[in-house]
Amino acid sequence: MNEQLLKFKDERAKILASKTPYEALFLLTTATPEEAKYQYFKLVKRFSPEREEEAFRTIRKAYEDLRDPASKAAVDVMLFTAPPGRVRFRGVSTSTVSQLKVNREIEALETQAATSAEAKKELLLALKQRAVILAKNSNWTAALKDLDRIEELEPGNDDVRDGRVFILSRQAIELADSGHYADAAHRWRRALRLDPNNSYILHNLAVCATLLLNKEEETRYWVETLRAWHRDLTERGDDPYLKNLILETHKRFGGRFLNLTGDEGLRAQVSLAPPPPDGTPRAMGDSSTVAKTRKPTPEAEPSRPAPPAGAPESVGLEAFKAQNWAGAVASFELHLKENPKDFEVMNKMAWALHHSNQANRAFATWQKMIQEDIGKELARESYVQAKLDTARALRRRMMVNPALVQLKDALKVVPDSAAVYQELAEIYNERQDWINASFYYEKAVELLPNDKGLRQQARAVKLRARSPKALK
Structure with missing residues (x-):
């Protein structure tokens, strides 16, 4: 009885704290109006208007918001939605497989796969099974690593691509x-x-x-x-x-x-239906309009038209595709003299500089974009990715300290990058510097609180950081 009462109180608290109709009805955002109806009638039996008036009103309002295609669409237009799907491989079953067993198989097969086709085949199967199991447990980081390994062994696998899309989403x-x-x-x-x-x-x-x-x-x-x-x-x-x-x-x-x-x-x-007063959509669960914290910027074309043949941008794009980095940079610079706010070209020019071993100029370009708010989010993304690429290349050459410098530089510009914190944590973990590794893992977990694999790794390293050996 106590357990049932606790469950009831927990459900009521979640209903009253819900920010979206889906949360109030304990539904996924992909739920249909029929599923919403079923869940509504199921919940009102437990939260009747006579005994739980406030919870009932919340449930009722949620159902009204989702009961038909028109009202559901009005809710969904500003909600994030996870694409349907899962990590799976055709012909691979995990119903009778344990992760511990698969881990042992992979460890044993990794050394044999390079010389034995049969071992490689068995390794592929084991990696696929483990990737599915890890994804089922929301261990996204580890699952992605297995997908990368599968791609190495079996390039062009559509299931790997679909799995990556699902996990990233x-x-x-x-x-x-x-x-x-x-x-x-x-x-x-x-x-x-x-x-x-x-x-x-x-x-x-x-x-x-x-x-x-x-x-x-x-x-x-x-x-x-x-x-x-x-x-x-x-x-x-x-x-x-x-x-x-x-x-x-x-x-x-x-x-x-x-x-x-x-x-x-x-x-x-x-x-017939004007937008919100300032033209800015509202975030679901937020009664106030999203605050304007930036000056409006000129609207970009939804799909960039092809530049005229022979124009500097067109020449630059062709050079970029051909990996003629010097030619791309020269053409993009000409284009930017006339179009200094073209953030897409500016970003491509920075990548061309990066690929042509002009890293300082590349990073300076991205920093300028960030500081002047010219395609800021694209610049942040590129800056972090380039720093990560540079750091990983240095790590492969056993140049760990320069790699650390690159990653810490990245945090000065983009201080909320989980990927950078995780990379730093892994470097310190490899060095058995548990205290620093624990610090950076915790930072990554703050940004990715639902990544179970990351949380497990952070806990394991934290225990090591507390050991007498680490504290010496």
């Missing part, structure tokens, strides 16, 4: 739910490179851009999202939910994207 959702929108966007961009037409990822990036008040990316990603929804609508046929999602997006932004997505026919419906 799950990590991003956890970061976004914790308010770390920039880090979340970084992971979604990585996922988008693997799956460019994924409407879930595009939508999440659009929501991120709005909450970060990044007008350039906001326009780009919302328009790309709307186009992706139109493609989905063509494939699915008459889907009332998708139609309402498109309409609600245009309503929320006051018809700003109508002419960019071919939705001019919706203008009459959009004009």
Whole structure:
């Protein structure tokens, strides 16, 4: 009886503290109106209006918000949504496999795989099984490492790509739910490179851009999202939910994207429902409008048109593709003289500088973009990635101290990068410097609180840091 009472109180507390209708009904954001109806009737039996009036009102309101495609779309338009799916490999089962057993198999097979085709085949199977198990346990970091190893042994595996997309999206959702929108966007961009037409990822990036008040990316990603929804609508046929999602997006932004997505026919419906007073969408669960902390920036084109042939930008892009870094830099510099705020070209120029061993100029370019708010989020992402690449290259050459310098420099510019903290922690862990390793693991965990594998590693290192040997 006590356990049931505790469970009841816990559920009531969660309902009353819920920020979204999905949380109030204990549903995933992918839940259908039918699932919402089922859950509503299940909960009202426990939280009747006579005994639990406040909880009942919350449940009732949540159900009303999700009971039909139109109301659900109005809720979902500014919510982060995890793409459906999971880490899986065709023909691989984990129902009778334990992680401990698989760990032992992998350890034994790793040394044999280089010389034995049969051992390599068995190693692949074991790695796939472990990746699935790790992902089921939300051990995202370790699962990604196994996917990387599988890719090495079996290049071009679509299941690996899908697994990476799923894990990156799950990590991003956890970061976004914790308010770390920039880090979340970084992971979604990585996922988008693997799956460019994924409407879930595009939508999440659009929501991120709005909450970060990044007008350039906001326009780009919302328009790309709307186009992706139109493609989905063509494939699915008459889907009332998708139609309402498109309409609600245009309503929320006051018809700003109508002419960019071919939705001019919706203008009459959009004009009936003006956007929030300042034109800024509201974050779910937040009763106040998102504060404007940055000056508005010029809107970027949703999909960048191809530059004219022979133009400096066009020449630079061709040189960049051909890895002619010096030619790319020269052409991009000419383009930027006329278009000094073109952050995409500026970012490409920085990468060209980086690849041509002009790292100082590259990092200075990204720092300028960050300081002057020219494509700031893109610059932050590139700056961190370049620092990580440099540090890892130095580590491979056993130049650990210079690698540490690169990573700590990265934190001076982007102090909230979980990837950098994790890389630092791993270096100190390898050095058996448990105190520093523990410090950086804890920093990474603060940014990725739901990464179970990271938390486990942090706990293990923390125990070592407290040992008498570490404290000497």
